[in-house]
Amino acid sequence: MIRTGIATLAAALSLAGSPLAQQAPPTAPPVDFSKVEIKTTDLGDNLHMLEGQGGNITVAVAKDGIIMVDGQFAPLHDRIKAAISAISPLPIKYLVDTHHHGDHTGGNELFAKDGVTIVSQINVKTRLAAGTTNGLTGVKTPPAPQGALPSDTYTNFSKIRLSGRVANLRHIANAHTDGDTYVWFKTANVLATGDTFTNGRYPNIDFANGGNIKGMIAAADAYLTLTDARTRIVPGHGPLADKAALIEYRTMLVTARDRMARLVKEGKSEDDVVAAKPFADLDAKWAPTELAGTSFIRVVYHSLADKPDTPPPLLKRIFRRS
Numbered sequence: 001m002i003r004t005g006i007a008t009l010a011a012a013l014s015l016a017g018s019p020l021a022q023q024a025p026p027t028a029p030p031v032d033f034s035k036v037e038i039k040t041t042d043l044g045d046n047l048h049m050l051e052g053q054g055g056n057i058t059v060a061v062a063k064d065g066i067i068m069v070d071g072q073f074a075p076l077h078d079r080i081k082a083a084i085s086a087i088s089p090l091p092i093k094y095l096v097d098t099h100h101h102g103d104h105t106g107g108n109e110l111f112a113k114d115g116v117t118i119v120s121q122i123n124v125k126t127r128l129a130a131g132t133t134n135g136l137t138g139v140k141t142p143p144a145p146q147g148a149l150p151s152d153t154y155t156n157f158s159k160i161r162l163s164g165r166v167a168n169l170r171h172i173a174n175a176h177t178d179g180d181t182y183v184w185f186k187t188a189n190v191l192a193t194g195d196t197f198t199n200g201r202y203p204n205i206d207f208a209n210g211g212n213i214k215g216m217i218a219a220a221d222a223y224l225t226l227t228d229a230r231t232r233i234v235p236g237h238g239p240l241a242d243k244a245a246l247i248e249y250r251t252m253l254v255t256a257r258d259r260m261a262r263l264v265k266e267g268k269s270e271d272d273v274v275a276a277k278p279f280a281d282l283d284a285k286w287a288p289t290e291l292a293g294t295s296f297i298r299v300v301y302h303s304l305a306d307k308p309d310t311p312p313p314l315l316k317r318i319f320r321r322s
Helices: 009-014 019-023 074-087 108-113 122-130 213-226 243-265 270-276 280-286 290-305 314-321
Strands: 039-044 047-051 057-061 066-069 092-096 117-121 152-154 157-162 165-172 180-185 190-198 232-237
Touching: 039 074, 039 232, 047 074, 047 232, 057 074, 057 165, 057 180, 057 190, 066 165, 074 108, 092 108, 092 157, 092 165, 108 117, 117 122, 117 165, 117 180, 122 152, 165 213, 180 213, 190 213, 190 243, 213 243, 213 290, 232 243, 243 270, 243 280, 243 290, 270 290, 280 290
Parallel strands: 066 092, 092 117, 117 152, 190 232
Antiparallel strands: 039 047, 047 057, 057 066, 157 165, 165 180, 180 190
């Protein structure tokens, strides 16, 4: 590989920005992982999409091993491995974390114990090691155990090479989080986006951990450049997508950004924008619940209204030390 980098169930479900943590009501019953089934979709050219509980998984089979994108929750490890074994008996060699949320990284520690190399953008390792806080709920996720941390990290771009298979990894800055990776299997014309693209539903934008709607739009723009009408797109959540679905998603994001920007410019508070329901006409398609619609208003608001933490100018720092 070219480089340019078991949490408990409670920790997994409370991970900052996780769809389960952010959009499910506080009284929602815990997930019964024993009832989760893994669905496999053939994407052609020895690539498959797995759906279970949590983020979608992409499985790319090479001649000498398997590249896996995202690993869902730890309790599903054995079921995921069984589903992959039904595709190919070859060993899983790499697991790419598209970002730090527990519904994508919960399986890290067990797959690492299997001998799989965990790969991510460097900020994923930093967030997992430090622990995170959900900006909407205040729920804190403790640091991940050492064995769950990615062992191979990168900064801007990287490649994973196996015999007959290349995965191109690229970082999208400040989109869903500050550590997002998309994985492009060019010869197979398959794109795995992580949660920078969620098909048919509003995305979570984890503003407390580097996410921003502007980065989400930048991600969609990058994907539209890469893809064509025949590209199979594995979203972070939702069904398998194509370019037409991605275009519709980008249009929704731009509409939401522009409407919220006007409200922020007018000096509206978070409570004001929630009461205004600026995305009411979009909710029928993109919000599965009223809570999901309200959460999206709030994360878009914070994307545009919050001021980034910036160090004081150099001269001020010098005078403070003198």
